[in-house]
Amino acid sequence: xxxxxxxxxxxxxxxxxxxxxxxxxxxxxxxxxxxxxxxxxxxxxxxxxxxxxxxxxxxxxxxxxxxxxxxxxxxxxxxxxxxxxxxxxxxxxxxxxxxxxxxxxxxxxxxxxxxxxxxxxxxxxxxxxxxxxxxxxxxxxxxxxxxxxxxxxxxxxxxxxxxxxxxxxxxxxxxxxxxxxxxxxxxxxxxxxxxxxxxxxxxxxxxxxxxxxxxxxxxxxxxxxxxxxxxxxxxxxxxxxxxxxxx
Amino acid sequence: xxxxxxxxxxxxxxxxxxxxxxxxxxxxxxxxxxxxxxxxxxxxxxxxxxxxxxxxxxxxxxxxxxxxxxxxxxxxxxxxxxxxxxxxxxxxxxxxxxxxxxxxxxxxxxxxxxxxxxxxxxxxxxxxxxxxxxxxxxxxxxxxxxxxxxxxxxxxxxxxxxxxxxxxxxxxxxxxxxxxxxxxxxxxxxxxxxxxxxxxxxxxxxxxxxxxxxxxxxxxxxxxxxxxxxxxxxxxxxxxxxxxxxx
Amino acid sequence: xxxxxxxxxxxxxxxxxxxxxxxxxxxxxxxxxxxxxxxxxxxxxxxxxxxxxxxxxxxxxxxxxxxxxxxxxxxxxxxxxxxxxxxxxxxxxxxxxxxxxxxxxxxxxxxxxxxxxxxxxxxxxxxxxxxxx
Amino acid sequence: xxxxxxxxxxxxxxxxxxxxxxxxxxxxxxxxxxxxxxxxxxxxxxxxxxxxxxxxxxxxxxxxxxxxxxxxxxxxxxxxxxxxxxxxxxxxxxxxxxxxxxxxxxxxxxxxxxxxxxxxxxxxxxxxxxxxx
Ligand SMILES: Nc1ncnc2c1ncn2[C@@H]1O[C@H](COP(=O)(O)OP(=O)(O)O)[C@@H](O)[C@H]1O
Ligand SMILES: Nc1ncnc2c1ncn2[C@@H]1O[C@H](COP(=O)(O)OP(=O)(O)O)[C@@H](O)[C@H]1O
Ligand SMILES: [Mg+2]
Ligand SMILES: [Mg+2]
Ligand SMILES: [Mg+2]
Ligand SMILES: [Mg+2]
Ligand code: NI
Ligand code: NI
Ligand SMILES: [Zn+2]
Ligand SMILES: [Zn+2]
Numbered sequence: 001x002x003x004x005x006x007x008x009x010x011x012x013x014x015x016x017x018x019x020x021x022x023x024x025x026x027x028x029x030x031x032x033x034x035x036x037x038x039x040x041x042x043x044x045x046x047x048x049x050x051x052x053x054x055x056x057x058x059x060x061x062x063x064x065x066x067x068x069x070x071x072x073x074x075x076x077x078x079x080x081x082x083x084x085x086x087x088x089x090x091x092x093x094x095x096x097x098x099x100x101x102x103x104x105x106x107x108x109x110x111x112x113x114x115x116x117x118x119x120x121x122x123x124x125x126x127x128x129x130x131x132x133x134x135x136x137x138x139x140x141x142x143x144x145x146x147x148x149x150x151x152x153x154x155x156x157x158x159x160x161x162x163x164x165x166x167x168x169x170x171x172x173x174x175x176x177x178x179x180x181x182x183x184x185x186x187x188x189x190x191x192x193x194x195x196x197x198x199x200x201x202x203x204x205x206x207x208x209x210x211x212x213x214x215x216x217x218x219x220x221x222x223x224x225x226x227x228x229x230x231x232x233x234x235x236x237x238x239x240x241x242x243x244x245x246x247x
Numbered sequence: 248x249x250x251x252x253x254x255x256x257x258x259x260x261x262x263x264x265x266x267x268x269x270x271x272x273x274x275x276x277x278x279x280x281x282x283x284x285x286x287x288x289x290x291x292x293x294x295x296x297x298x299x300x301x302x303x304x305x306x307x308x309x310x311x312x313x314x315x316x317x318x319x320x321x322x323x324x325x326x327x328x329x330x331x332x333x334x335x336x337x338x339x340x341x342x343x344x345x346x347x348x349x350x351x352x353x354x355x356x357x358x359x360x361x362x363x364x365x366x367x368x369x370x371x372x373x374x375x376x377x378x379x380x381x382x383x384x385x386x387x388x389x390x391x392x393x394x395x396x397x398x399x400x401x402x403x404x405x406x407x408x409x410x411x412x413x414x415x416x417x418x419x420x421x422x423x424x425x426x427x428x429x430x431x432x433x434x435x436x437x438x439x440x441x442x443x444x445x446x447x448x449x450x451x452x453x454x455x456x457x458x459x460x461x462x463x464x465x466x467x468x469x470x471x472x473x474x475x476x477x478x479x480x481x482x483x484x485x486x487x488x489x490x491x492x493x494x
Numbered sequence: 495x496x497x498x499x500x501x502x503x504x505x506x507x508x509x510x511x512x513x514x515x516x517x518x519x520x521x522x523x524x525x526x527x528x529x530x531x532x533x534x535x536x537x538x539x540x541x542x543x544x545x546x547x548x549x550x551x552x553x554x555x556x557x558x559x560x561x562x563x564x565x566x567x568x569x570x571x572x573x574x575x576x577x578x579x580x581x582x583x584x585x586x587x588x589x590x591x592x593x594x595x596x597x598x599x600x601x602x603x604x605x606x607x608x609x610x611x612x613x614x615x616x617x618x619x620x621x622x623x624x625x626x627x
Numbered sequence: 628x629x630x631x632x633x634x635x636x637x638x639x640x641x642x643x644x645x646x647x648x649x650x651x652x653x654x655x656x657x658x659x660x661x662x663x664x665x666x667x668x669x670x671x672x673x674x675x676x677x678x679x680x681x682x683x684x685x686x687x688x689x690x691x692x693x694x695x696x697x698x699x700x701x702x703x704x705x706x707x708x709x710x711x712x713x714x715x716x717x718x719x720x721x722x723x724x725x726x727x728x729x730x731x732x733x734x735x736x737x738x739x740x741x742x743x744x745x746x747x748x749x750x751x752x753x754x755x756x757x758x759x760x
Contacts, residue, residue, distance in 0.1 A: 003640075027305075101730055103386060143569050389740075
C-alpha cells in the first residue's frame with residue numbers, strides 16, 4: 001500500500017534551514033572537495049553544518065575529512081557523528097571499505113532510508129555531496145527534499161560544461177532553486193564558462209584555480225584549510241551564506 | 248514471461264572479436280577521451296573498430312569526435328554511422344541535445360535495447376565508453392556481455408584510486424577479465440598507483456601525462472591525434488592489441 | 495525498420511525456451527507489444543514469418559496483442575497514457591528505437607516532471623510459448 | 628534502536644492517509660516487516676504505542692506481520708532467502724540500518740554475483756489502514 005519512509009523525510013529536515021546540493025552531472029569536477037571544504041568553511045563562520053555524502057558507490061568525503069575513526073550513534077534514529085565540528089553522514093559507516101555495487105533502485109532506496117532515519121537536528125546548512133550522472137540521486141533530491149538548493153560545479157572544459165548545461169536546464173525547467181555555478185580547476189583566463197552561465201540566466205559564483213598542493217592535503221583537514229583552494233572556497237562560502245540566508 | 252531482448256545480445260556481438268570496456272568507477276578521469284582516442288588509434292592500425300558510448304546521462308564522445316552530422320541507418324536493425332572510420336553509436340542520435348534524466352532502471356533498459364538492435368557486424372574491437380559509478384551499466388556489462396574485458400582508468404589521486412580499487416576488486420572477485428590499469432593526467436613522478444595496481448595482481452599498462460593542449464583539441468580529431476596525449480594512447484593501443492589478441 | 499531485429503530477438507528467445515522445455519516443435523507464441531515503442535505490427539509479423547522458416551518455430555502461430563502504454567509520475571502519482579499523436583514525428587521515432595528516451599521529451603501532464611515510470615506497455619514481451627514434446 | 632524513527636515514519640504516514648481519507652479515528656493498521664532489515668518487533672510495537680498517544684491513531688490496533696526476505700539473482704535467476712545467522716553480527720547490523728548494503732556483503736549462493744534484487748521482505752511496509760469517518 002505505502003512506503004512509510006517518504007512522509008517522514010520532511011519532518012526529519014524540519015529544523016534544517018538550508019539544504020545545499022553540491023552537484024554537476026559530470027564526475028571529477030571537484031564536488032566532493034568543494035562540499036567538504038564548504039562545510040568546514042561554513043562551520044568556521046559559526047554555523048551549525050551537516051554534511052551528507054550520497055555518492056554511495058563512490059564515497060569520497062570520508063577520505064578528505066579522515067572521518068573513519070568515529071561512527072553514528074543510535075537514539076530514536078541515527079545521530080551523525082561529529083567530524084571536525086560537522087554533523088557528518090556517509091554510507092561508509094555501513095559498507096566499511098567494501099565495494100557497494102548498487103543499481104539505481106538501490107541508491108534510491110538507501111537514500112530514502114537514510115533520509116528517514118537520520119536526525120540532523122537544528123542545522124543551518126545541510127550540504128549534500130551528490131554523485132555524478134543525472135539519475136536516481138538527482139531525481140530523488142528533487143522529489144523528496146523540497147528545500148534543496150542546487151550549487152552546480154563545472155570545470156573550464158567543454159565536456160564538463162555540456163553536462164552542467166543539461167543539469168541546469170533540467171533544474172530551471174523544474175523551477176528548482178539554483179544558487180549558482182562554480183568554475184573549478186581553472187588553469188588559464190577564459191570568459192567562456194561565465195558567459196555561458198550568465199546566458200542561461202544563472203548566477204556565476206566565481207572560479208577556483210587549479211591548486212597543485214591540494215592532493216597532498218586530502219585526509220589532513222588542517223593542511224586542507226591552509227590551501228589556496230580552501231581560501232577561495234571560504235570566499236564562496238561567504239557569498240553563499242549571504243545569498244541563501246538572505247532569501 | 249520473458250524479455251526477448253536479452254537472448255539476442257550474444258548473437259549481435261558474435262562477430263565482435265574483443266569488447267574493451269573503458270571504465271573506472273570514478274568520473275572525470277579521462278574515460279571518454281581515452282575510449283575515443285584508443286578507438287581511433289586501433290582503427291589507424293587497420294583494425295575494424297566500433298565505439299559505443301553508454302554514459303547515457305552524460306554522453307561525451309560525440310563532442311570529442313564531432314559526430315553530430317551523421318546518424319544511424321535502419322537495416323534489419325540499427326547500423327551505426329561511420330565517424331572517422333569508426334562504427335559509432337551514442338544515445339545522442341535519439342536525445343539530440345535534450346537532457347535525459349534516466350534512473351538506473353532506464354539506463355539498464357536503454358542499454359539492453361541498444362545492444363539488442365545494433366548491428367556491429369565484423370568488428371575487431373568494440374570499445375565501450377562507460378559511465379562513472381558502480382551501478383546498472385557496470386552490472387549489466389558483466390551480466391550481458393560475457394566477452395567484455397575491462398580497461399580501468401585512474402588518475403594519480405587517492406580519491407580516484409579508492410574507487411578504482413573497489414571496481415577492480417569487484418571485477419577480480421567476479422573473475423571478469425581486466426586488461427590492466429592506465430594512470431591518466433600524471434603531473435609529477437610518483438610510483439604510488441603502479442605499486443598499488445601491481446599489489447592487487449593487476450597489470451599496470453602505463454601512464455598518460457597531463458596534456459595542456461588537450462582541451463583545444465576536443466571536437467577536432469586531426470588536432471587530437473597530434474597531441475602528446477594521443478601519442479601515449481597510441482602506444483597503449485599497441486600494447487592492448489597485442490595483449491588481447493594474443494589471448 | 496528495426497522490427498526485424500526485434501523479431502530475431504523473439505525467435506531466438508522462443509528457440510531457447512523450446513530447447514529448455516524439450517519441445518519438438520512450437521505451436522503457439524503469444525506476444526505483447528507495448529504502444530510506447532510504436533512497433534509496426536505488420537512488419538513484425540512479416541519478419542517473424544520469414545525468420546521462423548526451417549526452425550522449431552516453423553509451424554508456430556504468433557498471437558500479437560498490443561498494450562496501451564501507461565505512465566506513472568513518481569513525484570505526484572498521476573497516471574496517464576502515452577499517445578503518439580501528442581508528440582512530434584521525430585520524438586515518436588526516437589522513442590521507437592529507445593523507449594527510455596521518452597524521459598528527454600515527455601513530462602507529467604499534471605506536475606511537469608520527467609520522473610515517471612512506464613507501468614506497462616514499454617516494448618516487446620513474450621507472454622507464452624506452447625508446443626509439442 | 629532506530630526502530631523509533633521507523634515507528635515515527637509509520638505514524639506520520641498513517642496520519643496523512645487518515646486526513647486524506649477523512650477518518651476521525653484510525654482503528655486498525657496492518658504493517659509488513661521484512662526480515663532483511665531485522666527490525667526488533669517488540670521495540671517497534673512499543674514505539675508505536677508511545678507515539679500514537681493523543682493522535683488520530685490513539686485507539687488503533689497495530690497488526691504486524693513479518694515477511695521472509697527473498698532475494699533473486701539477476702545473473703543466474705537463482706532465488707534464496709536471507710538468513711541472519713549466515714552473516715556476521717556487524718553485517719547484520721549494517722543491513723539493519725541500510726538494507727541495500729547487503730550488496731556489499733552478500734553474494735548469490737549459486738553464481739557468486741552481488742547483482743540480486745530483493746523480491747520481498749526488504750523493510751517496513753504499510754498494508755492497510757482502517758478507521759471510522
Ligand atoms: N581546484 C582544484 N585544484 C586541483 N585539483 C582539484 C581541484 N578540485 C578538485 N581537484 C581534484 O580533482 C579530483 C576530483 O575531485 P572530487 O572532489 O573527487 O570530484 P567529484 O566529487 O566531482 O568527482 C580529485 O583528485 C581532486 O583532488
Ligand atoms: N591526459 C589529460 N590531460 C589533460 N586533460 C585531460 C587528460 N585526460 C582527460 N582530460 C580532461 O579531463 C576531463 C575529463 O575527461 P573525460 O574524458 O570526460 O573523463 P570521464 O569520461 O572519465 O568523465 C576533460 O575535461 C578532459 O579534457
Ligand atoms: Mg565526489
Ligand atoms: Mg565520460
Ligand atoms: Mg522510465
Ligand atoms: Mg537490491
Ligand atoms: Ni523500426
Ligand atoms: Ni535499530
Ligand atoms: Zn507528476
Ligand atoms: Zn546467481
